Amino acid sequence: MKALQVMPQMVPFRTTSPANGKHRFPREMPPVGLHIIAELYGVDPALISYVKDVEPVVESIVEEAGLTRLQSYYHQFHPHGVTGIVLLAESHVSLHTWPEHGLVNLDIFTCGDPAQAQKAFELFLERFRPASYRHLQLERG
Amino acid sequence: MKALQVMPQMVPFRTTSPANGKHRFPREMPPVGLHIIAELYGVDPALISYVKDVEPVVESIVEEAGLTRLQSYYHQFHPHGVTGIVLLAESHVSLHTWPEHGLVNLDIFTCGDPAQAQKAFELFLERFRPASYRHLQLERG
Numbered sequence: 506m507k508a509l510q511v512m513p514q515m516v517p518f519r520t521t522s523p524a525n526g527k528h529r530f531p532r533e534m535p536p537v538g539l540h541i542i543a544e545l546y547g548v549d550p551a552l553i554s555y556v557k558d559v560e561p562v563v564e565s566i567v568e569e570a571g572l573t574r575l576q577s578y579y580h581q582f583h584p585h586g587v588t589g590i591v592l593l594a595e596s597h598v599s600l601h602t603w604p605e606h607g608l609v610n611l612d613i614f615t616c617g618d619p620a621q622a623q624k625a626f627e628l629f630l631e632r633f634r635p636a637s638y639r640h641l642q643l644e645r646g
Numbered sequence: 647m648k649a650l651q652v653m654p655q656m657v658p659f660r661t662t663s664p665a666n667g668k669h670r671f672p673r674e675m676p677p678v679g680l681h682i683i684a685e686l687y688g689v690d691p692a693l694i695s696y697v698k699d700v701e702p703v704v705e706s707i708v709e710e711a712g713l714t715r716l717q718s719y720y721h722q723f724h725p726h727g728v729t730g731i732v733l734l735a736e737s738h739v740s741l742h743t744w745p746e747h748g749l750v751n752l753d754i755f756t757c758g759d760p761a762q763a764q765k766a767f768e769l770f771l772e773r774f775r776p777a778s779y780r781h782l783q784l785e786r787g
Contacts, residue, residue, distance in 0.1 A: 537742075537744060537747075537749065537751065538742075538751070540683070542681070542683075542784065544786065544787060575721055575729075576719050576721070578717050578719065578731075578733055580716055580717070580733060588716075588733055588737070588738070590719075590731055590733055590738060590740075592719055592721060592729055592731055596729070596742055596751075597729070597731060597740055597742075599731075599738055599740070599755075601678075601679075601737055601738075601755075601757075603678060603787075606678075606787075608678065608787065610678065610679070610737075610755075610786050610787065612753070612755075614740075614742075614751075614753075616742075643683065645685065645751050646685060646744075646747075646749065646751065
């Protein structure tokens with residue numbers, strides 16, 4: 506697989522003004538974290554149909570990326586499909602799989618070192634081997 | 647509070663081509679869900695410091711929005727700050743609070759009826775009463 510180019514991308518968050526009409530931008534506070542949002546396409550359904558196959562992949566990626574796992578939860582949909590969420594000291598990782606579409610909706614949201622989110626994303630691509638994917642990065646905060 | 651205008655917004659997901667050089671766009675498959683990503687600013691720290699205060703708000707919003715809760719998890723950071731994640735049959739809701747900044751990072755990701763996500767978002771704005779906020783909506787899938 507070609508090396509992943511994970512470059513910062515600014516996404517035009519829409520600023521909306523409620524009640525008091527005040528916009529808070531431009532802000533002085535730096536972002537609190539990096540959120541990588543990705544869709545993986547053309548993933549082998551055998552990799553993403555069951556919790557028994559998805560859970561060890563996710564857990565090992567969290568560990569290899571150096572993230573701090575607080576709690577994980579996996580749900581088995583029937584006849585297939587998985588939701589997995591890992592609550593991290595640095596925020597969270599979530600994925601929703603659609604084996605019938607070969608699709609994974611992936612979110613990696615980390616506060617702290619952005620390199621950890623990028624590392625985790627690279628590992629997901631290695632393990633799920635999508636035929637293609639799209640992703641964006643948001644600076645959260 | 648002024649009525650919330652939740653309008654669909656296309657966000658330019660960056661399409662990245664891995665290994666095989668194939669892009670999957672334009673796609674024929676419709677989106678699987680709506681993901682509302684929001685930052686709430688100027689939230690009263692008393693509302694978002696402790697799990698005991700955040701949990702009932704989140705749980706009631708999930709119920710009022712008609713979402714199907716599978717499992718919830720809340721983590722108390724010290725001296726303050728909360729991570730809450732609700733795993734839904736329709737995907738997930740997550741929030742990370744930063745009382746010291748009056749900040750909430752909120753994600754509402756639902757498959758199925760987009761109006762449920764929008765309803766949940768409106769309810770979060772009502773309960774947390776941010777001085778301002780920004781948000782975007784992604785069509786996931």
